[in-house]
Amino acid sequence: MSVTITIQDLVKKYGDTTVIPELSLEIKQGEFFTLLGPSGCGKTTLLRMIAGFNSIEGGTIHFNERVINQVEPGKRNIGMVFQSYAIFPHLTVKGNIAFGLENRKLSKAEINAKVDDILKVVQIEPYKDRMPKNLSGGQQQRVALARAIVIRPDVLLMDEPLSNLDAKLRVDMRNAIKDIQREVGITTVYVTHDQEEAMAVSDRIAVMKSGVIQHLGTPQEIYQRPANVFVATFIGRTNILAGSITKAAGGSYALQLGSGYAEELSNIEVPRADAAANTLNVQISVRPEEFILTEDQTGMKATIVHSVFLGQNTHYFVDLASGQRVEITQESKASQILEPGQVIYLKVKKEKINVYDAAGDLNYTRGARL
Amino acid sequence: MRDTRKRFDVWTNISLLIFVFYILFLALPLFTMLFKSVYNGTTGDFSLAYFTKFFSKPYYLNALFNSVKVTVSVTLLAAIIATPLAYIMATVKIKGSSAIRVLILISSMSAPFIGAYSWILLLGRSGVITKFVSSTFGIQMPDIYGFTGILVVLTLQMVPLIFMYVSGALKNMDQSLMEAAESMGYKGLSKMRKVLLPLITPTLLAGGLLVFMRALADFGTPMLIGEGYKTVPVLIFNEFISEVGGDDGFAAAISVIVVLFATTIFLLQKFVANRKSFTMSALHPIEAKKKKGFGNIAAHAVIYLYTLIALLPQLYVIYTSFLKSNGRVFVKGFSLRSYQDAFSNIGGVILNTFFLAIVSLIVIILLAILIAYVTVRRKNALTNTLDIFTMFPYIVPGSILGIALLITFNNKPLALSGTAVIMIISFVIRRLPYTIRSSAAILHQINDGIEEAAISLGASQMKTFFKITLPMMLAGVVSGAILSWITIITELSTSIILYTGKTKTVTVAIYTEVVRGNYGVAAALSTILTVITVVSLLVFLKLSGQKEVSM
Ligand SMILES: Nc1ncnc2c1ncn2[C@@H]1O[C@H](COP(=O)(O)OP(=O)(O)OP(=O)(O)O)[C@@H](O)[C@H]1O
Ligand SMILES: [Mg+2]
Numbered sequence: 001m002s003v004t005i006t007i008q009d010l011v012k013k014y015g016d017t018t019v020i021p022e023l024s025l026e027i028k029q030g031e032f033f034t035l036l037g038p039s040g041c042g043k044t045t046l047l048r049m050i051a052g053f054n055s056i057e058g059g060t061i062h063f064n065e066r067v068i069n070q071v072e073p074g075k076r077n078i079g080m081v082f083q084s085y086a087i088f089p090h091l092t093v094k095g096n097i098a099f100g101l102e103n104r105k106l107s108k109a110e111i112n113a114k115v116d117d118i119l120k121v122v123q124i125e126p127y128k129d130r131m132p133k134n135l136s137g138g139q140q141q142r143v144a145l146a147r148a149i150v151i152r153p154d155v156l157l158m159d160e161p162l163s164n165l166d167a168k169l170r171v172d173m174r175n176a177i178k179d180i181q182r183e184v185g186i187t188t189v190y191v192t193h194d195q196e197e198a199m200a201v202s203d204r205i206a207v208m209k210s211g212v213i214q215h216l217g218t219p220q221e222i223y224q225r226p227a228n229v230f231v232a233t234f235i236g237r238t239n240i241l242a243g244s245i246t247k248a249a250g251g252s253y254a255l256q257l258g259s260g261y262a263e264e265l266s267n268i269e270v271p272r273a274d275a276a277a278n279t280l281n282v283q284i285s286v287r288p289e290e291f292i293l294t295e296d297q298t299g300m301k302a303t304i305v306h307s308v309f310l311g312q313n314t315h316y317f318v319d320l321a322s323g324q325r326v327e328i329t330q331e332s333k334a335s336q337i338l339e340p341g342q343v344i345y346l347k348v349k350k351e352k353i354n355v356y357d358a359a360g361d362l363n364y365t366r367g368a369r370l
Numbered sequence: 371m372r373d374t375r376k377r378f379d380v381w382t383n384i385s386l387l388i389f390v391f392y393i394l395f396l397a398l399p400l401f402t403m404l405f406k407s408v409y410n411g412t413t414g415d416f417s418l419a420y421f422t423k424f425f426s427k428p429y430y431l432n433a434l435f436n437s438v439k440v441t442v443s444v445t446l447l448a449a450i451i452a453t454p455l456a457y458i459m460a461t462v463k464i465k466g467s468s469a470i471r472v473l474i475l476i477s478s479m480s481a482p483f484i485g486a487y488s489w490i491l492l493l494g495r496s497g498v499i500t501k502f503v504s505s506t507f508g509i510q511m512p513d514i515y516g517f518t519g520i521l522v523v524l525t526l527q528m529v530p531l532i533f534m535y536v537s538g539a540l541k542n543m544d545q546s547l548m549e550a551a552e553s554m555g556y557k558g559l560s561k562m563r564k565v566l567l568p569l570i571t572p573t574l575l576a577g578g579l580l581v582f583m584r585a586l587a588d589f590g591t592p593m594l595i596g597e598g599y600k601t602v603p604v605l606i607f608n609e610f611i612s613e614v615g616g617d618d619g620f621a622a623a624i625s626v627i628v629v630l631f632a633t634t635i636f637l638l639q640k641f642v643a644n645r646k647s648f649t650m651s652a653l654h655p656i657e658a659k660k661k662k663g664f665g666n667i668a669a670h671a672v673i674y675l676y677t678l679i680a681l682l683p684q685l686y687v688i689y690t691s692f693l694k695s696n697g698r699v700f701v702k703g704f705s706l707r708s709y710q711d712a713f714s715n716i717g718g719v720i721l722n723t724f725f726l727a728i729v730s731l732i733v734i735i736l737l738a739i740l741i742a743y744v745t746v747r748r749k750n751a752l753t754n755t756l757d758i759f760t761m762f763p764y765i766v767p768g769s770i771l772g773i774a775l776l777i778t779f780n781n782k783p784l785a786l787s788g789t790a791v792i793m794i795i796s797f798v799i800r801r802l803p804y805t806i807r808s809s810a811a812i813l814h815q816i817n818d819g820i821e822e823a824a825i826s827l828g829a830s831q832m833k834t835f836f837k838i839t840l841p842m843m844l845a846g847v848v849s850g851a852i853l854s855w856i857t858i859i860t861e862l863s864t865s866i867i868l869y870t871g872k873t874k875t876v877t878v879a880i881y882t883e884v885v886r887g888n889y890g891v892a893a894a895l896s897t898i899l900t901v902i903t904v905v906s907l908l909v910f911l912k913l914s915g916q917k918e919v920s921m
Contacts, residue, residue, distance in 0.1 A: 053825075073826050074825050074828045074830065075828070078826055079826070082817075084820075085819075086817055086822065087820075087823075088823075099824065099827055099837075100828055100829075103829050157826075
C-alpha cells in the first residue's frame with residue numbers, strides 16, 4: 001500500500017564532500033512529489049537514497065512508521081523507473097514486466113493476469129511478445145513504467161524518465177504518467193530538471209540547490225510566490241530589479257523602483273529582525289508578463305532594444321534608465337510592433353511582483369512561505 | 371554504514387578467492403623468480419652476482435641488444451606496412467575486401483614459428499624459391515637466416531594486429547574530419563601527416579605496444595630461423611633447459627631483466643598514450659569508394675600481394691603436408707602418409723591439446739566472467755589489484771612465466787611440475803585477458819541501472835547476476851573465449867618449458883618434429899592446427915557478427 005515518506009536530517013557525503021546537508025522532508029501518501037533543481041544539486045542522490053542504492057551518512061528515512069535506512073533495496077517494495085529505462089534487452093516485454101512478479105511467489109496464472117492488466121493500463125498490449133529493441137522510445141518508457149508499477153510498490157521512484165524522448169513525446173508521456181499515477185495512487189517521487197514538466201505533473205515540488213531545499217510547495221505557489229531569488233529565477237523567466245521599501249501609513253510600504261517610480265504595497269511583511277529600519281534595500285522579481293505599458297508617460301522610462309514576435313505574445317527587450325536590460329511580455333496587438341529605439345513607460349502589477357530582502361534570500365511578500 | 375556492509379557481499383568472497391589464485395600462481399612464481407635471481411643456492415648468500423655476470427659479458431649483452439633491435443624493428447616495420455594497408459582498405463573499394471580481412475586475420479593466428487619454418491622451406495638454403503631462382507637466373511638469393519629472417523617472419527605475423535587496430539580507428543573516424551582538412555587546403559600527404567596520423571596515433575601506440583611485447587617474447591622464431599642470432603628468450607631457454615652448464619638462477623636473473631625492461635616500456639607507453647588519448651565516434655564513417663584507373667589497380671595490387679605473401683607460409687605448409695616425404699626431404703608425388711604418421715606416432719598430442727585447451731577454457735570462462743564483473747562493478751582496492759594482476763601476462767613473456775611456474779612448483783607442498791595442472795594454470799593465466807577484456811567491454815556498455823532495476827524489483831544479487839547480467843554479457847564472453855581458445859591451441863613458449871611426454875601439445879609436437887627434421891609430420895600437424903584455428907575463427911566471426919577481432 002501507498003506510504004508516507006518521512007525524511008529527517010538526512011546527510012549524504014561522498015568522501016569529504018557533503019552533497020546533502022541535513023535535509024528534512026515529508027512526502028504524503030499518494031502524492032506526486034517532484035524534486036526539481038539544476039544539474040548536480042543532488043536530486044538523483046536523494047532519490048537513490050530513498051531507493052536504497054546510496055548509503056546514508058546521517059538522519060533517517062521512514063516509510064510510514066518503519067525506518068528503512070538499513071533495508072535492502074529489494075526489500076523496500078519500491079518501483080523504479082530509470083532515465084535509461086534499464087529494460088532487460090534479452091527479455092520480451094512480458095518477460096520484463098513479469099520479472100518483479102516472479103520474485104513474489106505468485107502462480108503463473110496470477111502473474112499473467114497482472115501483466116495483462118498493466119499492459120492495458122500503459123497501453124502497450126499489442127507489443128507483449130516483442131523484444132525491447134523493436135520498440136520505440138515511448139513504448140520502452142511505458143514498459144519501464146509498467147514493470148515498476150506492476151509489483152504494486154509502496155513508492156514509485158522516477159529519475160528523469162522522459163529526458164531521452166523527443167519534445168512531443170515528452171509531453172504525451174508526462175500526461176500518461178500523471179494519469180497512470182493518479183489511477184494507481186502510488187506515492188511517487190519524480191526527479192527532473194525541466195521546470196515545465198515539474199509544473200505539469202506534480203502535486204508538490206521541492207526546488208533544490210546544492211543539496212538544500214529552497215522552496216517546497218505546489219506548482220502555483222512556487223511560480224507565484226517563489227521563496228527566494230534563486231527560485232524566482234529558476235522557475236519561469238523573471239527580471240530582478242534593485243530598489244527599496246519605505247514604511248508608510250497603515251502598515252503598507254512604498255516601493256521605490258528607480259527613475260522616481262514608486263508603488264504602494266499593502267502586502268509586505270517585514271520580519272522583526274529587519275523591521276526597525278525605515279528604509280530597506282530590496283530585490284524585486286518582476287516576471288515579463290507582470291509589466292504594464294502605460295499610456296500616460298508615468299512609471300519607469302525605458303527604451304526598446306529589440307522585439308521577438310511569438311504569435312500570441314510579443315517579447316520586448318528594453319533598457320531601463322538605470323542601464324539594466326529587462327524582458328517584458330505583452331499580448332500581441334493588431335497595431336504595429338514597437339520599434340527599437342522607441343521610448344516607453346512601464347509600471348508593474350503590484351499584487352503579482354515579489355519583493356525580497358537585499359540578499360535575495362527572503363520573500364517579504366505576504367502569502368509567500370517556505 | 372550500510373555501504374560497508376554491502377561491500378562484504380558474495381562478490382567480496384569471490385574477489386578474494388580469485389585474488390588468492392593470482393597470488394599463488396602469478397605473484398608467488400614471479401617472486402620466486404626474483405628470489406632465485408639474487409640468491410646463491412650453494413653458499414646461501416644474497417648477491418647481484420648473476421646480474422653482474424649478465425652485464426659484464428658481451429655475449430649476453432649482445433643477446434639483449436639483438437632482442438631490442440628485433441623488437442623495435444618489427445614494431446616499426448609492422449606499423450609502416452599495416453597503416454597504409456588499413457588506409458587503402460578503408461578508403462578504396464577492394465574486390466573481396468571482407469574475405470581479405472578474414473585472410474589477413476588468419477595469417478596472424480598461427481604460431482609464429484610455423485611461419486619461420488615455412489619460410490625456411492621457401493627461402494632457406496635449400497628452399498624451393500632459392501633453388502628455383504638460382505637454377506633459372508643463376509642469382510644467389512640473400513640469406514634468410516638470422517636477423518633478416520626473424521624480421522620477415524615476425525613482421526608478417528604482427529602486421530595484422532596493427533592492421534586491425536588501425537582499421538578500427540578509421541572506422542570511428544568521421545568522414546567530415548578528412549573533408550574539413552581538405553576544405554582548409556590540406557591534400558594528399560600533408561593531410562595524412564597533419565590529420566590522419568595524429569588521429570590514429572593513440573591506436574598506433576596501443577597496437578605498437580602489443581606487437582612490441584609479442585616480438586620481445588617470441589621464442590620459436592629466433593630459435594628456428596635465427597641460427598647464430600641469439601635473442602634473450604633463446605638465451606633464457608638455453609640457460610634453463612640445457613643439462614650441462616645451465617643455471618636456473620642465471621635464467622631467473624635474465625628473466626627479471628626482461629620483465630623489468632618490458633614493464634618500463636609498458637609504463638612508458640601508458641604515460642605517452644594517456645596524454646595523447648581521446649575518443650572518437652563517427653556519425654558518418656569513412657566510406658570505401660570505387661577508384662578508377664591506375665590508383666585502383668595499384669590499390670588492388672598492393673592489397674592482394676600483401677595478402678598472398680602473408681598467407682604463403684601457411685599455404686605452403688598445407689601443400690607440403692600432402693607431399694610424399696622421405697624424412698627431411700620431400701620427394702615427387704602426393705600422399706597422405708604424413709597424416710598417417712602424425713596420427714599413429716603422436717596422435718595423442720591432439721587429444722592432449724583438446725583436453726588441456728578445453729579444461730583451460732572452462733576455467734577461463736568462469737574466472738573471466740567473475741573477474742570482469744568484480745573489476746567493472748565492484749571497484750575497490752582488492753578488485754583494482756586484480757585488474758593489475760590480469761595485465762601481467764601482457765608484460766611477462768610466456769617462456770618466463772613457464773620458468774617461474776616451474777621453479778615455484780617443483781617441490782612439495784605444491785609439486786605440480788610435469789602435471790597437466792601446471793599446463794592448465796599457465797594457459798589460464800596467459801589467455802584469461804582476452805575473455806576478461808571482451809566480457810568487461812560488454813559489461814561497460816550495460817547500464818548500471820539494469821541491475822538496479824532487477825534488485826529494486828526484489829531479485830537477489832545472485833539472481834540478478836544469473837538472470838540479467840550474465841545473459842547480457844554472454845556475447846562478449848563467447849567471442850573472448852574463442853580468442854582464448856585459438857591462442858591456447860597455438861601456444862608454444864610456455865608449453866615448451868612445461869610439457870612432459872604426457873602433456874605434449876600439438877604446437878610442441880610440431881616444434882620438436884621440425885627440429886628433428888620430420889617436415890612431413892610437422893606439416894600435417896600444422897595443417898590440422900590451421901584447420902582448427904580457421905574453423906574457430908569463422909565461428910567467432912559468425913557469432914560476434916564482426917569482421918574484426920580485438921586482441
Ligand atoms: N559517486 C559519486 N562520488 C562523488 N560525488 C558524486 C557521486 N555521485 C554524485 N556526486 C556528486 O553529487 C552531486 C549531486 O549529484 P546528483 O547526481 O545527485 O545530481 P543531480 O541533481 O541528479 O544532477 P543531474 O540533473 O545532472 O542529474 C554532484 O555534485 C555530483 O558531482
Ligand atoms: Mg540526476
